[in-house]
Amino acid sequence: MRSGVTRASVARAGVELAGVVRSGVARAGVVRAGVALAGMALATLLSTATAGAELGSAPAARLAGSVPPRTWSFYPNVAFAYDTFGQRYTISDTDTLDLYEELCARLVARVERLGATRLEVENVLSLGQEATRDDFRARLRRGFGRFELRAEGELHSKQYAQDADLDLAGDYLAGTARARGSLRVGDRLWLRVEDRLEFASYASRSRYEYDYQINDLSLELERQYGILSTVRVGGAAGWRTVPDSSAIDYDRWVAAGAWDAEWGSHLTVIETRIERRTYTDSGVRSPYSDGSGRAAAQVALHPRMRLRPEYRLALQRYDLQDSIYADATEHSIELLVEGDASSRAVLALGPRAEFRRVGGDVDRPYDQWSLKGSVSFARGRELYLQFTDEVGKRWYLEGDPTFYSDLVFNWSTLYLTWQPHPRLGLDLFCSLDPEVHEDSTHDTTTLLLSAAVTVGWR
Amino acid sequence: MAGAGEQAAPDSLAVQVDSLYSRAVVEGRGLAPRDLRVLGELLAAAREMQAAKDLEAAAVLVQDALDFIAERRP
Numbered sequence: 009m010r011s012g013v014t015r016a017s018v019a020r021a022g023v024e025l026a027g028v029v030r031s032g033v034a035r036a037g038v039v040r041a042g043v044a045l046a047g048m049a050l051a052t053l054l055s056t057a058t059a060g061a062e063l064g065s066a067p068a069a070r071l072a073g074s075v076p077p078r079t080w081s082f083y084p085n086v087a088f089a090y091d092t093f094g095q096r097y098t099i100s101d102t103d104t105l106d107l108y109e110e111l112c113a114r115l116v117a118r119v120e121r122l123g124a125t126r127l128e129v130e131n132v133l134s135l136g137q138e139a140t141r142d143d144f145r146a147r148l149r150r151g152f153g154r155f156e157l158r159a160e161g162e163l164h165s166k167q168y169a170q171d172a173d174l175d176l177a178g179d180y181l182a183g184t185a186r187a188r189g190s191l192r193v194g195d196r197l198w199l200r201v202e203d204r205l206e207f208a209s210y211a212s213r214s215r216y217e218y219d220y221q222i223n224d225l226s227l228e229l230e231r232q233y234g235i236l237s238t239v240r241v242g243g244a245a246g247w248r249t250v251p252d253s254s255a256i257d258y259d260r261w262v263a264a265g266a267w268d269a270e271w272g273s274h275l276t277v278i279e280t281r282i283e284r285r286t287y288t289d290s291g292v293r294s295p296y297s298d299g300s301g302r303a304a305a306q307v308a309l310h311p312r313m314r315l316r317p318e319y320r321l322a323l324q325r326y327d328l329q330d331s332i333y334a335d336a337t338e339h340s341i342e343l344l345v346e347g348d349a350s351s352r353a354v355l356a357l358g359p360r361a362e363f364r365r366v367g368g369d370v371d372r373p374y375d376q377w378s379l380k381g382s383v384s385f386a387r388g389r390e391l392y393l394q395f396t397d398e399v400g401k402r403w404y405l406e407g408d409p410t411f412y413s414d415l416v417f418n419w420s421t422l423y424l425t426w427q428p429h430p431r432l433g434l435d436l437f438c439s440l441d442p443e444v445h446e447d448s449t450h451d452t453t454t455l456l457l458s459a460a461v462t463v464g465w466r
Numbered sequence: 467m468a469g470a471g472e473q474a475a476p477d478s479l480a481v482q483v484d485s486l487y488s489r490a491v492v493e494g495r496g497l498a499p500r501d502l503r504v505l506g507e508l509l510a511a512a513r514e515m516q517a518a519k520d521l522e523a524a525a526v527l528v529q530d531a532l533d534f535i536a537e538r539r540p
Contacts, residue, residue: 095491099517108492177489216532256537293537322500332508332534338500364503370511371504411510449517450510 078123085464087114089134096453112136116464125150141166154192161185167211179211196232200242201225213252222248226262236270255289273308294328312348316356317341334368342380357381360398372407376400378417394423413446433462479521486528487512494535501538505531 092109114134121127126149134141144163149156163183188202206222213219228242244262264281280301287293304318322338329335344358362376378400385393397420404414424436435458442453487509494505508531515524 093492093495097513099513106488106491108488177493215529216536218536324500332504332530336500364500368504370507372507411514412507 076122079121081120081122083116083118083120083465085116085462085466087116087460087462087464088112089114089458089460091458092456094455096451096455098449098451108138110136110138112138114460118465137169138172139166139168156190158188158190159186178214178217180208180217182206182208198228198230198232200228200230202228218250218252220248220250222246234270236268236275238268239266241265255287255292257288258285258293260285275306277302277304279303290328294326294330294333296324296326296333298325299323309345314346316344316346316358318344329367331369332371334366334371336364336366336368336371338362338364344380352386354384355382356384360400369407372412373405374402375405376402390427392423392425394421396421409447411450413450415443415445415450417441417443427466431464433466435460435462479525483512483516483521483524483528486525486532487516490528490531490535493539494531497535497538501534505534508534 088111090109090111092107094105094107096103096105098104112134113136114132116130116132118128118130120129126147128145128147130143130145132143134143142163142165144161146161148159151157161183162185163181165179165181167179168177184204184206186202186204188200190198190200193199202225204222204224204226207220209219210217224244224246226242226244228240230238230240232238242264244260244264246260246262248256248258248260250256260283262281262283264279266279267277269276278301281299283298284295285298286295299322301321302318305316307315307317309315318341320338320340322336324336326333326335340360340362342358342360344356346354346356349355358380360378360380362378363374364371364376365373378398380396380398382394382396385391397418399416399418401416402414404412419439419441421439422436423438425433427433437456437458439456440453441455443451445451490505490509494502494509497505508527512524512527512531515521515527
């Protein structure tokens with residue numbers, strides 16, 4: 009799935025600004041050419057912080073296929089990266105720019121072992137003027153007949169420089185450990201059990217940065233039929249503990265389901281997820297229910313043209329609302345027409361609408377209409393480029409317009425990965441999101457630029 | 467944050483609001499889009515309070531924003 013490749017590439021670029029990149033790529037991904045409509049694996053739906061890589065039906069292929077010969081490989085590289093994030097807004101008629109930027113060098117070492125037991129170990133050491141960080145990842149996969157075992161571990165540490173711009177941020181060590189067993193219980197029927205442990209530990213704990221541990225235990229059943237057709241149902245139970253404040257410990261229960269179906273040359277996807285979360289002290293944090301759903305299709309209008317309708321729904325219901333933690337319902341619908349301009353280029357264009365209804369004072373209801381478009385170009389593994397743009401207007405229906413008025417927006421993203429030489433690569437991600445409000449003092453422009461040059465094995 | 471601190475005398479509260487605001491803007495980018503809507507409104511309100519020279523109100527709003535980020539971060 010292209011989106012996975014793209015996210016991995018962005019991560020390789022050493023993008024510290026993960027949030028914006030994720031949302032940007034996700035937004036771009038909606039109109040991306042060649043995105044298989046086979047939905048995300050249920051494990052991704054069950055976990056709010058999963059990497060989501062190599063999930064789904066991979067065990068079927070793995071267990072059915074031949075075992076590759078046992079080999080060891082070593083892939084070192086060095087990269088130089090530049091990240092900047094800025095936000096332009098107005099206070100007292102004077103433009104203000106909030107800016108964060110970092111230049112860093114990154115050393116990567118990756119070891120891979122193929123064979124009946126597959127092992128991948130990677131360490132990324134980043135040295136920048138803002139912070140030093142180390143990211144370690146290890147994955148192990150082994151099949152035992154109808155059973156496959158996977159184990160994954162990640163450790164991330166970050167230490168801010170003494171003169172860092174964000175001098176209030178704290179150094180931390182965070183990590184996840186995950187073990188998953190997949191058992192083929194019938195013809196094309198899979199049962200998966202996964203346990204995931206996450207922790208974070210801060211050198212200096214504060215009101216906003218507190219140590220915690222989260223454990224999620226999930227169970228999933230998947231039935232495959234056809235090449236791209238699957239049905240998945242599952243559930244999860246999880247709990248968080250916060251040593252410094254047990255009042256915000258929580259338990260959560262999740263149920264999720266997904267159905268990917270192929271109908272000749274057409275595809276449909278339905279995904280849904282419901283979560284119920286309860287805190288130890290409901291007076292500090294209200295229990296709430298959170299639901300989301302997605303229905304999408306790819307209708308082949310012509311061998312080189314597709315219609316891609318998509319509907320999304322998100323719901324939040326709090327037992328005890330306040331001004332910030334309040335009920336919200338969001339619907340979005342889009343209708344893109346996607347065409348292959350050539351064997352390498354794909355164009356997409358279509359309208360999108362979003363409707364948000366809320367129950368709180370801070371959040372405000374709105375209607376939003378826009379036009380989305382994208383251009384994608386790929387040349388083998390050497391070059392991939394994608395530009396997406398969404399232009400539209402948002403009308404607030406009620407609430408105090410003192411802070412935020414109706415706006416016209418233009419959200420654009422550019423993603424480029426270029427490998428002109430087998431040992432040289434360039435990754436670039438840029439997003440520019442100007443918003444022009446009815447009251448010009450509310451105008452904002454957000455800019456993100458992330459670039460990296462990598463020398464070595466990618 | 468370059469400009470906001472120049473709007474008023476650089477007293478400790480103004481500096482603190484600037485610093486917390488910068489942090490909320492940067493850290494908030496990791497939130498889900500629906501949570502970003504809430505964060506955007508909180509920060510817009512904080513900016514308005516800064517413009518009105520009501521730094522105490524701005525500080526409360528930015529702290530609310532950081533609390534919200536801590537709770538809703540993925």
